[in-house]
Amino acid sequence: MLPLYTVESPAFKKLVSKIPVTNNDKTRAKVESALESAERVGLTCDGWTSRATESYITFTVHFINEDWEINSYVLQTRAMHETHTGIHIADVLKKPVVVTDNASNMRVAMDLTGYQHVKCFAHVLNxxxxxxxxxxxxxxxxxxxxxxxxxxxxxxxxxxxxxxxxxxxxxxxxxxxxxxxxxxxxxxxxxxxxxxxxxxxxxxxxxxxxxxxxxxxxxxxxxxxxxxxxxxxxxxxxxxxxxxxxxxNPTISVVAPLHAQLLRDTTSTEEDSPLVREIKGAINQDLSKRYQSEVEKDLLRMSSALDPRFKSLLFLSPEEVQDTYAKLQSKAAALKEDDPVPCGDVQGDLEEEETCTAKKRKSALVDLLGQTFKKTSTSATSIAEKEIKQYQDAPSLPLTEDPLLWCKSQQHVFPLLSKLAHMHLCIPGTSVAAERVFSTAGDIISAQRSSLTPEHADQLLFLKKNMNI
Incomplete structure (x- = not known):
């Protein structure tokens, strides 16, 4: 409320010189450095409107770092001058595995981009x-x-x-x-x-x-x-x-067990009153039509299987459990094939030396018949099968424990499944992380600061959410 010439006074200049200034480039470099170690990321996005009636779309990123901790950052807040149609949102999207709400424009955008899409479970419940x-x-x-x-x-x-x-x-x-x-x-x-x-x-x-x-x-x-x-x-x-x-950080692994439990809890019984029966029926009918695509089902079930709390998959039939672990085994075997291990798959130093020596002696035979009698695929499959069997036989983790801490302590015992867990458990089960940015944005783009440009709004939100992480 002071006159504009106040900023020219020596006292004001001295005050401003004492205020620490955060460099946006420094924070951006920190986020980029953290993202370099991510094997896979999950994104959440949602649209919102500021008090200045400017439309924005905000992206947040989630991944598991090398210490098995979930890191979350706000990536970008972009102005959406066009209508929030699926086509326009698809033009904005840049990264895969995206969690959004169930709005039709978001579903259309995911279809157009071809990215793996998961519906926000909190929005499904709502x-x-x-x-x-x-x-x-x-x-x-x-x-x-x-x-x-x-x-x-x-x-x-x-x-x-x-x-x-x-x-x-x-x-x-x-x-x-x-x-x-x-x-x-x-x-x-x-x-x-x-x-x-x-x-x-x-x-x-x-x-x-x-x-x-x-x-x-x-x-x-x-x-x-x-x-x-x-x-x-x-x-x-x-x-x-x-x-x-x-x-x-509710990961995607909790979605399938919760969804199945709610379907059971909302099944009417003879003891229910007419009103309770009607309420349960309405909820059950709506929940039953969610997560019906095979791609979405597979992602949710495999994520639950990779969570040591839910690995028994008690919410599925025996046939569905077997199918889920068969798909996990296929993914684990593919990881093993892609992982270059010298001299094949070895179990110890002695075996490694013998195998290498044998390969040297029979190099001509390998050159001639190696493609026909290739053993890598079978070996990778058997290793993946053995690891999954050992994982299934291990006791389940209590629901109160942190699955990521367990994965960190067992990653040398289950190297293939740990890599898959790294890729799946980073995906959030809801887009709440993106929606929580809206309240912060309301404090930044206030009635007194309604003339902020979209570029400055993006920078301020980026600093606010990422500076102290």
């Missing part, structure tokens, strides 16, 4: 849950609870009456929650908080100073019963959503 929230009986409950919550937020008299009754009834002094349309779990939290505070809410609504102003805030016993059934039916979806959004 779509399935939103479908349940659109059931007439559920919508009716949400409208009534939302009306009550809004009233207590806007009425100071009501808020005081609610707090007074919370103290009398010895309930937690929690405020009621109002849901947000784009987040299904906010509707769950709104109803759950209402049920927690229901005695205090009802007592406050019946008090004389509140009753005359809260004529539209009545709930019947059937409404409360429906709210309780709704919360109970949606609890598995909330747990799964929290797993995907709260864990620091």
């Amino acid at each position: 779509l399935a849950s939103q479908r349940a929230l659109k059931i007439a009986a559920v919508t009716k409950v949400l409208v009534k609870v939302r009306r009550i919550s809004t009233f207590f937020h806007r009425s100071t008299t009501g808020a005081e009456a609610l707090k007074r009754n919370q103290k009398l009834l010895r309930l937690p002094l929690h405020k009621l929650i109002t849901d947000m349309p784009v987040r299904w779990n906010s509707a769950y939290e709104m109803v759950s908080r209402f049920l927690e505070q229901q005695p205090a809410v009802c007592a406050a609504l019946l008090s004389p100073e509140v009753r005359k102003n809260a004529t539209d805030c009545a709930l019947t016993e059937n409404d409360i019963s429906s709210a309780e059934e709704m919360v109970e039916a949606l609890r598995p979806m909330l747990v799964a959503t929290n797993i995907m959004c709260e864990e620091k």
